[in-house]
Amino acid sequence: MxxxxxMLQRSDLTKAAPGGVSLPAAAGSKxxxxxxxxxxxxxxxxxxxxxxxxxxxxxxxxxxxFNTICPQKSNGTRILxxxxxxxxxxxxxxxxxxxxxxxxxxxxxxxxxxKILLNGQPSTLTDWEEQAAARYETGGNPGIAxxxxxxYWDETTGRPKQGAAPNKKTPGTLRRFGDIMRQFALTYDLSxxxxxxxxxxxxxxxSKWKPKIKGLFSKICG
Amino acid sequence: MIRNFNYTDRKxxxxxxxxxxxxxxxxEDLASFRAKIDLHSxxxxxxxxxxxxxxxxxxxxxRYYFGTVEHPDAPEDTRxxxxxxxxxxxxxxxxxxxxxxxxxxxxxxxxxAPSEREEMESGRQSILPVEYVDLGQxxxxxxxxxxxxxxxxxxxxxxxxxxxxxxxxxxxxxxLVYPAVIRQILSRLLLESEDxxxxxxxxxxxxxxxLSTKLCPDRDSFGDNYEDFVRDARMxxxxxxxxxxxxxxxxxxxxxxxxxxxxxx
Numbered sequence: 001m002x003x004x005x006x007m008l009q010r011s012d013l014t015k016a017a018p019g020g021v022s023l024p025a026a027a028g029s030k031x032x033x034x035x036x037x038x039x040x041x042x043x044x045x046x047x048x049x050x051x052x053x054x055x056x057x058x059x060x061x062x063x064x065x066f067n068t069i070c071p072q073k074s075n076g077t078r079i080l081x082x083x084x085x086x087x088x089x090x091x092x093x094x095x096x097x098x099x100x101x102x103x104x105x106x107x108x109x110x111x112x113x114x115k116i117l118l119n120g121q122p123s124t125l126t127d128w129e130e131q132a133a134a135r136y137e138t139g140g141n142p143g144i145a146x147x148x149x150x151x152y153w154d155e156t157t158g159r160p161k162q163g164a165a166p167n168k169k170t171p172g173t174l175r176r177f178g179d180i181m182r183q184f185a186l187t188y189d190l191s192x193x194x195x196x197x198x199x200x201x202x203x204x205x206x207s208k209w210k211p212k213i214k215g216l217f218s219k220i221c222g
Numbered sequence: 223m224i225r226n227f228n229y230t231d232r233k234x235x236x237x238x239x240x241x242x243x244x245x246x247x248x249x250e251d252l253a254s255f256r257a258k259i260d261l262h263s264x265x266x267x268x269x270x271x272x273x274x275x276x277x278x279x280x281x282x283x284x285r286y287y288f289g290t291v292e293h294p295d296a297p298e299d300t301r302x303x304x305x306x307x308x309x310x311x312x313x314x315x316x317x318x319x320x321x322x323x324x325x326x327x328x329x330x331x332x333x334x335a336p337s338e339r340e341e342m343e344s345g346r347q348s349i350l351p352v353e354y355v356d357l358g359q360x361x362x363x364x365x366x367x368x369x370x371x372x373x374x375x376x377x378x379x380x381x382x383x384x385x386x387x388x389x390x391x392x393x394x395x396x397x398l399v400y401p402a403v404i405r406q407i408l409s410r411l412l413l414e415s416e417d418x419x420x421x422x423x424x425x426x427x428x429x430x431x432x433l434s435t436k437l438c439p440d441r442d443s444f445g446d447n448y449e450d451f452v453r454d455a456r457m458x459x460x461x462x463x464x465x466x467x468x469x470x471x472x473x474x475x476x477x478x479x480x481x482x483x484x485x486x487x
Contacts (some may be wrong), residue, residue, distance in 0.1 A: 045306055054306055090365060095280065109281045140281035186234060189318045189325035191276065191285055201324060 003066045017057055018047035031118035033068065033101035037061070041104055055088035058101040059094040062086045068122045069099040085125065091154060097125055113145035116153050119160055127165045131178045146195035147202075151177070152207040164209070169204035232355040235315055235331035236297065237423045238261035242313050244336035250300040256338055259288065259315060262465075267291045271328045277302055277311040279367070284311075291317060292350045311337055312371070333421060335371040349425045350403070354378035362399055363408050371423060372407045397476040397487075401463050408462060411456040412438070433465030434458055 007013055026037035041057075049057065062069060070086065080086075084094040088101065096102040099122060106129075106222050117128045152164040152174070154189040160175050165174040184190060184201065195200070200212060239260040247253040257275055261267060267290030277284045284304050289295030305311055306447065313336065317329035341348075350372060357363055357377040364374045380386040387394055407426050416419055427438045438458055444451040 050306070090367075107283050109283075140278060140283045186330070187327055189274065189316050189327055191283065191316065192274075192325045197323060197325075 003063075004145045008060070008064055014060060015056070017044045017060075018049055019043040021068040023061075023064065026065055026122075030103050030122045030124065031107070033065070033122045034100075034107040034114070034118055037100070037104050041106065050116050055090070058098055059086075062098065065122070068207070070190050071123055075086045081125070085134065096129065099123065099125070102129060103205065109140055110145040111144050113142060113149050116160055119146065127167075127174065128160065131165070131174050141190055143193060143195045143198055147198045148174075148177070148197060150199060151206065151213055161209070172207070172209055176205065179201075183210045223318050232327045233264040233267065233317075233329040234422075235259070235261060235317070236263040236330050237331055237334055240315060240331060240334060241342060242336040243342055244338055246308060247301075251312075252303055254299075254301045254307070255313075256300065257288070257296065259294065260330065261291055261294075264317070267317055268319070272320050274316045274318060276314045276316065277308055278314065279305060279311040282311070290320075292422055306344070311369070323376070328428055333370050335423075349429060350374050350407075352376060352387075352390075362390075362402055362403075366407070366410055370402075370411055370415060370424070372426070374403060374408075393472070393475040393479040396470065397467075399471040400470075401472070403465060404463060404466060405459060408459045412441075412459070413452060430458070430462040433469065434461040435465075436461065447483065 003092050019040070021040040023040060024033075027033045027036050034130070044057065050180070070080060072078050080098070083089070084097040085099050088098055089095050096105070096116055102125075103114075103122070110117070119128060120126050152160050154161045163170075169175045169179065180202065181190070186200075190198070190203070202210075228431060239262075243256040245254045245256060255277070257271065258333040260274075261273070267388040269290065271291040271295060273288040273290060273455045275286045275288055277286070282304055285296075286297050286300055288297065302311065312332075313334040314332040315330065315334070316327055319328055352374045353365075353376075355375050355377070356379050357375060361377055361380070363424075365375050376386045376390055378386065380389065390399075397465055408430055409420055410427060411424055421427065422438075422440065431437055436458060439451060439454040444454075
């Protein structure tokens with residue numbers, strides 16, 4: 001079923017956001033789409049759009065990019081997931097699932113290191129977002145996002161490393177990382193520790209994922 | 223449930239010894255806050271401990287340096303520039319060891335909601351604010367964000383036979399809704415909070431203690447026995463509800479109202 005795009009301009013359903021921004025075309029990956037929307041959203045916010053009006057903005061953007069966040073299959077049908085992915089839900093346990101708000105918020109907070117949390121297509125909600133982005137300690141901390149990239153990002157493939165995010169709490173993997181950060185948040189000021197400092201704090205189970213020291217010193221340090 | 227061990231002897235800053243006044247931005251101005259922090263409640267802290275305040279909502283965080291334990295110094299600029307206009311963040315306070323490269327926490331308080339000036343001056347603060355929103359076919363909903371401060375949402379579209387704000391004051395509504403609301407709040411605080419020790423002085427737990435014959439169970443005292451803690455927490459919540467209903471005579475007033483309505487046809 002085609003999306004009723006005419007409703008995006010209806011005056012009885014919509015209102016112009018301040019700032020007069022133009023929107024980017026739908027981009028390939030979730031990170032690319034979110035990164036391209038971060039600046040327009042910042043402009044709208046700087047022009048005074050109130051907090052109570054932002055749900056409408058996120059929902060309008062979800063409608064505008066609906067074919068991207070809920071694509072049609074070859075047979076014309078769509079797989080419609082939970083409503084929170086397309087309609088703003090103020091509950092803090094669900095609002096990050098909104099396929100526009102969640103990724104854009106992460107890019108605005110974490111910058112380029114959000115790429116590891118936003119791997120995949122705009123329509124997907126991966127474990128990276130569920131396990132890491134849903135938590136303040138990880139979703140709001142650029143240092144932690146940088147550590148995630150240092151541990152689990154594969155530059156050669158441009159994707160997270162294989163096996164980094166299994167469904168269970170395998171030692172050293174993403175879910176264990178989330179558990180460790182939650183405990184660390186009660187003991188250390190995570191906002192003030194550098195990415196390297198956080199990396200050094202991690203227990204031995206994360207050793208196999210840590211970046212290897214290259215060159216002469218690798219022989220000395222093993 | 224994650225077990226939390228306070229090996230580093232992090233001290234707790236009591237939440238009733240701190241206050242955050244919300245200062246609304248007028249016109250184009252940004253909202254800001256004013257904080258009063260009494261660190262004596264945390265016990266003896268090293269005088270050069272660094273005091274940081276964080277405002278947060280979801281993944282949005284702003285940090286403000288408030289000097290040291292010995293020489294507190296509130297920053298001039300406490301504007302909440304990174305938050306959308308109208309959004310009230312929650313606050314946490316951290317006292318950090320200045321010599322530890324790991325930035326060890328010496329004292330901590332979390333999930334502090336800001337108060338309006340009128341609430342602070344009167345000394346009274348509503349522990350269950352109400353907001354009116356379109357809830358579709360739901361009559362009411364309980365909203366609790368990551369600060370674990372509850373807000374009762376009532377359906378703004380209910381205007382017949384009377385408005386929802388009037389309906390919410392009736393004995394029927396009090397009897398049928400408020401016990402469920404209280405149970406949800408206390409369950410979320412005790413059984414779903416990541417670290418109940420950070421909320422042990424939460425206003426709702428104090429409210430519960432005033433209605434129960436026993437004090438709220440202390441998670442730390444149960445050590446590894448999480449199941450025992452859950453059992454005791456649930457029993458305590460049941461006692462709180464019983465205390466609430468007995469204090470309000472919810473059944474009697476409900477039956478009386480229904481009988482009168484029935485007689486009046």
